[in-house]
Amino acid sequence: MASNVDYRAIARDGLWKSNPGLVQILGLCPLLATSNSAVNGLGLGIATLLTLVISNGSISLIRNWVRQDIRIPVFVLVIASVVTAIELSMNAYFHDLYLILGIFIPLIVTNCIITARAESFASKNPLLPSLVDGFMMGLGLLLVMVALGMIRELLGHGTVFANAHLMLGDLGHQLNITVFDHYHDFLLAILPPGAFIGLGLLIALKNTIDSKMAGRKTVAVAREATPTPGTSAA
Amino acid sequence: MKLNTPTSPFIHAPITVTGVMMRVILALIPGVAAYVWFFGYGIAVNMVLAALTAVISEAVILRLRQRPLRPYLTDCSALLTALLLALAIPPIVPWWVPVIGTLFAIVIAKHLYGGLGYNPFNPAMIGYVVLLVSFPVEMTSWIPINTFSEHSLNLFESIRFSLFGQLPAGVTIDAITSATPLDTLKMHLAQGNTVSEIRAQLGLDEETSRLLSVIPIFGAIGGKGWEWVSGGFLIGGLWLLYLRIISWHIPVAMLGAMALLTGLFSLINPGHYAPPLFHLFSGAVMLGAFFIATDPVTAAASPRGRLVYGAGIGVLAFVIRAWGGYPDSIAFAVLLMNMLVPLIDQHLRPRVFGHDR
Structure with a gap:
C-alpha cells in the first residue's frame, strides 16, 4: 500500500487544491501579521515549512506507539520541541530577522495547520508521504506568505525584498529591488487592513482561476462528447 | 355628498x-x-x-x-x-x-x-x-x-x-x-488651558488679531468659517427633510445625543469640555448628520432602529472627540455604527400588524 502513494495528489493538495493559506485558511495569524514585507513572509514561511516537515516526519514515525486518547498532547509536545529548536537556531544564525519576526516564531506552535497535518495526515501515513505532505503544505503556505508580502511591500513602500540581506547576507543586497523611486508610502498596505484586503483579493483570484479552469474543462468534455458535424460528415 | x-x-x-x-x-x-x-x-x-x-x-x-x-x-x-x-x-x-x-x-x-x-x-x-x-x-x-x-x-x-x-x-x-479648530482645541486642552481661555486667545476680532498677528480660529459659535460651512449643510439637510428624502430620525437622534452629552459635560466641567453649539457647528457634524449617516443603504431600516443608530453615532462621535486620538470622528462613528446595523435591524423590527411581537 505504501508503494502506490499518489505523491502528485499530495503536491496538488498542498500547493493548490487545499492550500493552507488560500483554501483551508489555517494559520491566519502569522499569515496576516508577518506578511508586511516579502522577506518577513519568506522568513516565517521557511520556519513554518521546516516545522511542518520535521513534525510530520517525527509524528509519522511514532504514530504506532502513541495511544489514541493522548495523541494530541503528544503531537503538541513534538511540535513545541521542533519550534523551540528552530527558534533557537534562527536566533543564532539570523539574529536580525529573528528580532523582526519576534513573537511569531514561537507562535508557530499554535499554528493550526501544523496540528491539522499531524492529526489528519502524519498520524495515519508512513514516513515518506508524511514528509512530502509536510513539505508541500509548508511550501503552499510559504508561497502565499511571500506573494502577500510582496504585494503589501510593493504597494506600501514601493520595494520588493528590502532587508533581504538579513536572511541571505550579501546576496540579499542585490535582491533588494526598488520598483518605484521616490515612492510615497501607502500605509494601509503595511498596516493590518492591508493584510486582510490583500488575502481576500488573493483568495478571490484563486477562485476565479479555479472557476475559469472548471469552465474550460466542461467545454472540452462537451466538445469531445458531441462530434462536430464537420468531422462526422468526413 | x-x-x-x-x-x-x-x-x-x-x-x-x-x-x-x-x-x-x-x-x-x-x-x-x-x-x-x-x-x-x-x-x-x-x-x-x-x-x-x-x-x-x-x-x-x-x-x-x-x-x-x-x-x-x-x-x-x-x-x-x-x-x-x-x-x-x-x-x-x-x-x-x-x-x-x-x-x-x-x-x-x-x-x-x-x-x-x-x-x-x-x-x-x-x-x-x-x-x-x-x-x-x-x-x-x-x-x-x-x-x-x-x-x-x-x-x-x-x-x-x-x-x-x-x-x-x-x-x-x-x-x-x-490646524482645524477642533485640532487646535484638542492641542490646547492637552496643554492644560481651559476652553474659555483658548477661545478668548484665538477667537479675536479681525483688528486685534492683525495687530497681534494671531490667526483667529474660533468664531461666534464654532470654528471661524467652519460655522458657516456647517450652517450651509444644515440648510441643505433641512431642505432634504422638507422634501422627505431623508427622515428626521437619524439627524435628530445624532445631533440630540451629541448636544445632550456635550451639554452635560460642559455643565460639569466647562473648562475642559466645549459647549454643545461649538461641537455641533465644528468639523463634519452637520455634513455627517444630514448627508452621511442618512445613507439609506448603510443606515438602520426601521424608525426606532434609526433613532438608535443616529444616537449611537452621536455618542461615539463625542466620545472620540473628547477622549480619542483624532480631533474629529464622524467617519469612525458612522463606520462603527454601520457594523451594528444588522443587529439593530434584527432587534428593533417593527411589529407586524396582527402579531404581538
Whole structure:
C-alpha cells in the first residue's frame, strides 16, 4: 500500500487544491501579521515549512506507539520541541530577522495547520508521504506568505525584498529591488487592513482561476462528447 | 355628498434613485458654496477629480461585473459618494489623494460587496478612513480661512498644486496650512488651558488679531468659517427633510445625543469640555448628520432602529472627540455604527400588524 502513494495528489493538495493559506485558511495569524514585507513572509514561511516537515516526519514515525486518547498532547509536545529548536537556531544564525519576526516564531506552535497535518495526515501515513505532505503544505503556505508580502511591500513602500540581506547576507543586497523611486508610502498596505484586503483579493483570484479552469474543462468534455458535424460528415 | 374615491392600483409619485441622488447633490450646494467662499477653490478641484474617478471606475467595474452600464451610471450614486468624500478631505492635497480614496470607495467598499444596495459600510467614509490611515500628513494639512492665511490660492494655483505639487513662488506649504479648530482645541486642552481661555486667545476680532498677528480660529459659535460651512449643510439637510428624502430620525437622534452629552459635560466641567453649539457647528457634524449617516443603504431600516443608530453615532462621535486620538470622528462613528446595523435591524423590527411581537 505504501508503494502506490499518489505523491502528485499530495503536491496538488498542498500547493493548490487545499492550500493552507488560500483554501483551508489555517494559520491566519502569522499569515496576516508577518506578511508586511516579502522577506518577513519568506522568513516565517521557511520556519513554518521546516516545522511542518520535521513534525510530520517525527509524528509519522511514532504514530504506532502513541495511544489514541493522548495523541494530541503528544503531537503538541513534538511540535513545541521542533519550534523551540528552530527558534533557537534562527536566533543564532539570523539574529536580525529573528528580532523582526519576534513573537511569531514561537507562535508557530499554535499554528493550526501544523496540528491539522499531524492529526489528519502524519498520524495515519508512513514516513515518506508524511514528509512530502509536510513539505508541500509548508511550501503552499510559504508561497502565499511571500506573494502577500510582496504585494503589501510593493504597494506600501514601493520595494520588493528590502532587508533581504538579513536572511541571505550579501546576496540579499542585490535582491533588494526598488520598483518605484521616490515612492510615497501607502500605509494601509503595511498596516493590518492591508493584510486582510490583500488575502481576500488573493483568495478571490484563486477562485476565479479555479472557476475559469472548471469552465474550460466542461467545454472540452462537451466538445469531445458531441462530434462536430464537420468531422462526422468526413 | 359624492366622494370621488378611485379604486386601486394607485399611481404614486415617481421617486427614482436618480431623483433622490440628484436632490441630495443639490442640497450640498449651500455648504459647498460656503466652503469655497471661506477656504478657496481647492475643494472644487477635489470634487471634480473625485467625480471623474468615480464615474470612470464605476464604468470599468460594472463592465468587469458584466452589469448594464446605463442604469447604474445614471443613478448618480457613485457621483454622490465621490462628492461626499471630496468634502471630507482637506482642500489642498495632491491629486492622487481624492483619486485613491474614490477608487477605494467605489471598487472595494461598494462593488466588491455587491454594488449599490448591498454595501454594509458607507463607501465615502471607507474611502476617507483609508486616506486618513494611509496618508496622515496630507490628510491633516487643513488650511485657515481665506482672509487670514498669508496667501490663499486662486483657482489656477489650486489646480497647479493638485496636479503638479507646485505652489506659487515664495509660498511654502506650511504658510498656507494650519490646524482645524477642533485640532487646535484638542492641542490646547492637552496643554492644560481651559476652553474659555483658548477661545478668548484665538477667537479675536479681525483688528486685534492683525495687530497681534494671531490667526483667529474660533468664531461666534464654532470654528471661524467652519460655522458657516456647517450652517450651509444644515440648510441643505433641512431642505432634504422638507422634501422627505431623508427622515428626521437619524439627524435628530445624532445631533440630540451629541448636544445632550456635550451639554452635560460642559455643565460639569466647562473648562475642559466645549459647549454643545461649538461641537455641533465644528468639523463634519452637520455634513455627517444630514448627508452621511442618512445613507439609506448603510443606515438602520426601521424608525426606532434609526433613532438608535443616529444616537449611537452621536455618542461615539463625542466620545472620540473628547477622549480619542483624532480631533474629529464622524467617519469612525458612522463606520462603527454601520457594523451594528444588522443587529439593530434584527432587534428593533417593527411589529407586524396582527402579531404581538
